[in-house]
Amino acid sequence: MLDLIAIVITLTAVLAWLNHRFLGLPQTIGVMAIALLLSGAMHGLTALGWTALEAQVETWLGQIDFNALLMDGLLSLILFAGALHVDLDRLRRYRWSIGFLATVGVVVSTLAIGSASYALCALFGFDIPWLYCLTFGALISPTDPIAVLGILRNAGAPKDLELRIVGESLFNDGVAVVVFTLLLGAATGEEALSVSHAGMLFLQEAGGGILLGLVVGGLAYGLMRSIDAYRIEVLISLAVVLGGYALALHLHFSGPLAMVVAGLLIGNKARESAMSDTTREYLDGFWELVDEILNTLLFVLIGLEVLLIPFETGYFWVGLGVLAVLLTVRFVTIGVPVRLLRDQLGFRRGAARILTWGGLRGGISVALALSLPDGENRDVLLTVTYLIVLFSILVQGLSIGRVVKGLLTDR
Known part of the structure; x- marks a missing residue:
């Protein structure tokens, strides 16, 4: 090893x-x-x-379990590092639009993309059950915080839209993982699909994750406030991430949501009243370095994983169709509330196009696809996932800056 x-x-x-x-x-x-x-x-x-x-x-x-490496390891560190630098006061200002995108947006996208994938797979001769296609819809719907945080910083997007995209990406994978887990259990026959079961699972995963994040973040805040020693305070923040995420997994709570909440609490409340200037400098430097190194490592692995991805010509055409549906569904999901509730939610002109093109997919979708049971269903859906992720990062990621500048110039 x-x-x-x-x-x-x-x-x-x-x-x-x-x-x-x-x-x-x-x-x-x-x-x-x-x-x-x-x-x-x-x-x-x-x-x-x-x-x-x-x-x-x-x-x-x-020899690398990509799903375990990301979902049980790197994700906790990257999410915490990302949340650590988000302004909580500004995040509250956009809470309704972020909440809508991270919940209703994910559910609507799951249904639409899952149904479209079912039709496209049948069209090209792949007999994949509808529930499996819905499971694929759940894993491909959420924007990826790793991709978003790593790419959007340099895009030059207006701060309000950048915060909305980052806020959505930090919270929506917690929702998507719950939906994915529920649908995968139903698709494999391991769990019954019911509203009551879905509600209980969501309450346990999401509610438990948020509560755990508040507890471990609050505990870290108390410990940091009682001392002035930057080495120990940085170590406490690392313990929050590794210990808190491991505890969340054992309790079957949402580890991603727990890390986001803990990161927001430490990055705002603890930063203001529990840290000296020296501690802030070292804490920020440490987590920025961790974030950069792990992001780089993860994207190298994504590039190399193509060697293990099964491929047939039919997979490409399914992926192309799903990509078109994915972008259309995201534009509609965002565009309708933007037009109807622009004043209430505070959206600016061009917001729908920026939010659509800035909704990047990345390693989390690949990791979830890799966790599907072996077989033709997995081969098709994994390859389609990989194609969409490559397009998202290489095409959308490289062009989002130009999209933003073009819309701002047109104003």
Whole structure:
């Protein structure tokens, strides 16, 4: 395992250097693009008869449980780091629009994309049950906080829209994971699909996660306020993330929501009244570094995982159709309330287009797709997920800045 960690980190460092030295792309997009080129080169060598390199890399990647690595490890650190720098007062100002996008938006998108995927799969000859397609709708609907936080910072979006997208992405994966878990249980026959069961699961996961976040964040606040020692206070913040997330998993609470709430509490209340200037400087520096390193590592793995993704021509056409539906559903889901409730929710002109194009999908969708049971259903849905994530990061991620500038120039 140590050899594998050393290889991945060394490769990540080399790709980050290459991107910084020669490409100049946003770091997460750049390293993923280079990793994809490496994967393509290995496919080319295999086609020429040199199979050893690709076989060895596939063996290494096969030892990495991407779902566990992200959902049980990296996600907690990245979500906390992202929430740590969100202004809670400003977040409250947009709570209704963020709440709508993170709940109603996810549910509506799950139903629409799931149903469209069912029709598209049938059209191209893939017999995938409707419940499995709904499960796919749940995993592809939420915007990914990792992708959003890593890319949107440099897009130049107005602060109110940036905060809405970031706030939505921080909260909606907690909702989406609950919906995904419920639908996957029903699709595999392990759980009954009912309103009462869904309500109880949501209350346990979401309510428990929020409560746990308040408890561990409040405890950390009390401990930080009682001392002035930046080394210990940074260590306390790390304990909140690792210990709090592990506890959430054992209690079957939403770990992502717990980390977001704890991060908001420490990043606002503790920052104001429990930290010295020195502690703030070291705490911010530590978590910014953790965020950058883990994001870069994750996007390298996404670029290399293409070697393990099954592919057929039909999968591409299904993915293309689902991508069109996904963008349309997001635009409609956002556009209708923006037009009807613009004054009440405080949306600016062009908000629907920016929120639509800025709703990036990323590693969380891939991780959830990888957790599907083996079989043709998984192969089709995993490949479609991967295609959408690649488009989201490479196309939407690279062009969101131009979309924002164009709309602001037109004002």
